[in-house]
Structures are given as C-alpha cells and as structure tokens.
Amino acid sequence: MxxxxxxxxxxxxxxxxxxxxxxxxxxxxxxxxxxxxxxxxxxxxxxxxxxxxxxxxxxxxxxxxxxxxxxxxxxxxxxxxxxxxxxxxxxxxxxxxxxxxxxxxxxxxxxxxxxxxxxxxxxxxxxxxxxxxxxxxxxxxxxxxxxxxxxxxxxxxxxxxxxxxxxxxxxxxxxxxxxxxxxxxxxxxxxxxxxxxxxxxxxxxxxxxxxxxxxxxxxxxxxxxxxxxxxxxxxxxxxxxxxxxxxxxNKCEVEEVSFELVLNEMDNDEVLFLDVRNVDESPKISIKNQIQIPLMHLENEIEKLNKNQKVYVFCQSGIRSKIAFELLQKHRFKNIKSIAGGALAMKQLLKEEIKI
CATH class of the missing domain: 3.40.50.720 (NAD(P)-binding Rossmann-like Domain)
Structure with a gap:
C-alpha cells in the first residue's frame, strides 16, 4: 500500500x-x-x-x-x-x-x-x-x-x-x-x-x-x-x-468499597456516611448517620467529623470522594473508605429512600 x-x-x-x-x-x-x-x-x-x-x-x-x-x-x-x-x-x-x-x-x-x-x-x-x-x-x-x-x-x-x-x-x-x-x-x-x-x-x-x-x-x-x-x-x-x-x-491507594457491602452499617452509630457533593445535586441520599459537607468546604469544616468513627465517603460517581479520602487522610483520619460509584450506584439500593 x-x-x-x-x-x-x-x-x-x-x-x-x-x-x-x-x-x-x-x-x-x-x-x-x-x-x-x-x-x-x-x-x-x-x-x-x-x-x-x-x-x-x-x-x-x-x-x-x-x-x-x-x-x-x-x-x-x-x-x-x-x-x-x-x-x-x-x-x-x-x-x-x-x-x-x-x-x-x-x-x-x-x-x-x-x-x-x-x-x-x-x-x-x-x-x-x-x-x-x-x-x-x-x-x-x-x-x-x-x-x-x-x-x-x-x-x-x-x-x-x-x-x-x-x-x-x-x-x-x-x-x-x-x-x-x-x-x-x-x-x-x-x-x-x-x-x-x-x-x-x-x-x-x-x-x-x-x-x-x-x-x-x-x-x-x-x-x-x-x-x-x-x-x-x-x-x-x-x-x-x-x-x-x-x-x-506514591501514597497509599484510596480504599474503595461497594455500598452493597456496607448496607448493614447504615444504623451503626460508630459509622458516618459523608456526602461531599454540593447541596443542589441529585439523587438525594437519606441515611440516618449521614452528614453533607461539600468538598470545597471540607477542609474548613473538618472539625464536624469524629476521627473515632469509621467514615464512608461518597459523591456523585466516586471521583470527588477519592479526593476527600486523601484530604481526610492528611488530617490523620485512620478509618476511611470511598464508596465506589457514589450516589449514582447507591440509589439503586435505596430507591425507597431517594427523592429524585
């Protein structure tokens, strides 16, 4: 040719x-x-x-x-x-x-x-x-x-x-x-x-x-x-x-977990679900032990979190939660995991509690 x-x-x-x-x-x-x-x-x-x-x-x-x-x-x-x-x-x-x-x-x-x-x-x-x-x-x-x-x-x-x-x-x-x-x-x-x-x-x-x-x-x-x-x-x-x-x-890799594996921890007071999305984002997630702090405010409001709790971080699709993971790690939080797929994955398992 x-x-x-x-x-x-x-x-x-x-x-x-x-x-x-x-x-x-x-x-x-x-x-x-x-x-x-x-x-x-x-x-x-x-x-x-x-x-x-x-x-x-x-x-x-x-x-x-x-x-x-x-x-x-x-x-x-x-x-x-x-x-x-x-x-x-x-x-x-x-x-x-x-x-x-x-x-x-x-x-x-x-x-x-x-x-x-x-x-x-x-x-x-x-x-x-x-x-x-x-x-x-x-x-x-x-x-x-x-x-x-x-x-x-x-x-x-x-x-x-x-x-x-x-x-x-x-x-x-x-x-x-x-x-x-x-x-x-x-x-x-x-x-x-x-x-x-x-x-x-x-x-x-x-x-x-x-x-x-x-x-x-x-x-x-x-x-x-x-x-x-x-x-x-x-x-x-x-x-x-x-x-x-x-x-x-070359830091420790962000540890991800499937939401399906932590469903049984939703009512555990020793666990916190941290939503780092902006307040106007959907789908809305409603979990008992949950707090929402947008990623842009997280460092300034980090005192709202308890280092003794296990923290599951989530965002919309799993990208910003990884950034939040690294930020929390920098502030010496020891027990953190990022929820794979974020709210978009979570909504499939929480349909009755999500208002779209």
Whole structure:
C-alpha cells in the first residue's frame, strides 16, 4: 500500500511535504484517556500517520459513553476502551503502531510510561489526574496537550512546550472539586470539537508549523461559537523533582468499597456516611448517620467529623470522594473508605429512600 497515496492530501501542502510526513512517522504520542476527547484525537493522529500511539485507559465502555465516544459501537459495551480504540486504529491505518495500555495512569507508572513517548496528550476529565500528568511531564520533560470540557465550553492549551508555562502556572491551586461530564452533563459534539483542537496542536508541534498554544489558553463556547485566547506566563515556582513527585503521588491507594457491602452499617452509630457533593445535586441520599459537607468546604469544616468513627465517603460517581479520602487522610483520619460509584450506584439500593 503506497504511503504517498494515503497521505497525498497533506504531503502536497508546502508546510508538510515528504519531510514533514517523515517527522510524523517517527513520532510517538501517548493519549491518556480514550473517552470523548480521545475519540476525537485518536482517529486524526492515526490518519495523519503518527508513527506510534499509546492509548492509556483502564475503563470499559458503557452505554452512556456512546453519545460522545463515537469510535465505539453498541456491541463493544463492557469491553476495554484502550483495546477497542486500538482495533479502530488498526482498521483505519494499519501503518501506525499502537499500544493499548489498560491500566490506570498513576504515580507508580507515569514517569516510566511518559519516558517512552515524545508528546503526552491529556484526554481525561479528572482534575486530579491532570495535575499528575503535568507533574510527570515536568519530570520527564515532555509537552502536555491539555483539553477540558464543562458543559458547552471547552479549553485547550499546551504546557511545558520548549520549557514554556505548565498547567500549574495557569492553575496553581489544586481545586479538585470541579464536576466531570458525568456529573455536569455534556453535548457530544462539544467534546469532539475540543478533541480535534488538541489533535491539531499535536500535529503542529510535530511538524514545526503554525503557532502552538504555549503560554496561551483557547476557550471555545459551542453555543454561540465565540472563542477567546488568553495569555499566561511561566511561574518560577512551578517545578517538581522526581523525588518530590514520588513522595507526592506514591501514597497509599484510596480504599474503595461497594455500598452493597456496607448496607448493614447504615444504623451503626460508630459509622458516618459523608456526602461531599454540593447541596443542589441529585439523587438525594437519606441515611440516618449521614452528614453533607461539600468538598470545597471540607477542609474548613473538618472539625464536624469524629476521627473515632469509621467514615464512608461518597459523591456523585466516586471521583470527588477519592479526593476527600486523601484530604481526610492528611488530617490523620485512620478509618476511611470511598464508596465506589457514589450516589449514582447507591440509589439503586435505596430507591425507597431517594427523592429524585
């Protein structure tokens, strides 16, 4: 199969040519997240001829994903996202080498993983992992292509490019209580647009063309088609050593438990169920020994909690509860567990007590 024919429409661009195509063929890109953003990023990187693509995602496909994760089919429900995305690329462009990494990117594997690639693409919807990706990119000196979505608004930027500003230069405070798309809602096309912006930044970096969004953040609103671009500067203090990275991220893993396993503890006065969602979120959970403290207020109101009690933390889907777990651990709470799946999982077992 002729590579010239496959890539002809981009090779004839004077900014690319055969030399640019060779640059693409020798570049390795790691995409973290094969969800909505990844579903837009991956096909365009593969079809352009990026030589090697790593796909890191430990999740499986659910029916609610199909509204925006358009590279998957209905019969793929329950299967690995990383492996299904790899199969899609194999059909689209068999010339591209693909590695499916069906494990969670964490402090234990991020650095060794990032060292194998030239560019790291953040296609996640979790604030905490974005800080980890940023910090691992700093340690390994890799550029990070960032994308995020909140309802109808998306953001795109490139961090740590040629020693440029980082994610922490833009967002120095680890405000980890932002809602993800599962909790805030999202229109599939919005995610696709932002993902394609990210793919465009990757290709520009590889080819050395155009103006990379380094030190700039593009904000795009899909409802009114308005976009703004803001400048931000590098902060001297936003650096991290390998030792500091390992100390920060190689902590004890958050311990999760199924709500079904703790149903018999709902009336136990020695147990507390801590709801860290915002007060306006549904479904409402009604348990005797329960307290609600939104995550953003938890540190300031932590004295309301008894360290002698066993604390089961829950949020909407199980993301913010993990952050709360780490916060409580920092304040020397010893007996904490995060309820897997959060209120969305709990409502199935408490239907008679939930007011939706």
């Amino acid at each position: 002729s590579t010239d024919k496959r890539y002809n429409r981009q090779i004839i661009l004077s900014e690319i040519g055969e030399e640019g195509q060779q640059k693409l063929a020798t570049t390795k890109v790691l995409v973290i997240g094969a969800g909505g953003l990844g579903a837009a990023i991956l096909p365009y990187l593969a079809s352009a001829g990026v030589g090697e693509i790593g796909i890191a995602d430990h999740d499986v496909i659910e029916i609610s994903n199909l509204q925006r994760q358009v590279i998957y089919k209905t019969d793929a429900i329950g299967k690995s996202k990383a492996k299904e995305a790899k199969a899609m690329i194999a059909e689209l462009n068999p010339l591209v080498k693909v590695k499916a990494i069906s494990e969670k990117v964490s402090g234990k594997n991020a650095i060794s993983l990032f060292e194998k690639y030239d560019i790291i693409v953040d296609a996640t919807d979790n604030i905490a992992i974005k800080y980890l990706i940023n910090d691992a990119c700093l340690v390994t000196n890799k550029p990070m292509v960032y994308g995020s979505i909140f309802r109808f608004q998306g953001q795109v930027s490139v961090f740590n490019y040629q020693n440029g500003p980082t994610y922490r230069c833009l967002y120095p405070d680890e405000n980890l209580n932002a809602l993800n798309c599962e909790e805030a809602g999202v229109l599939g096309v919005s995610v696709g647009i932002i993902g394609m912006f990210q793919a465009n930044e990757v290709l520009k970096m590889i080819l050395g063309i155009g103006n990379v969004l380094s030190g700039k953040i593009l904000v795009y609103n899909t409802l009114n088609n308005e976009q703004q671009k803001y400048d931000f500067e590098k902060s001297d203090i936003q650096t991290i050593t390998r030792e500091a990275f390992e100390e920060k991220y």
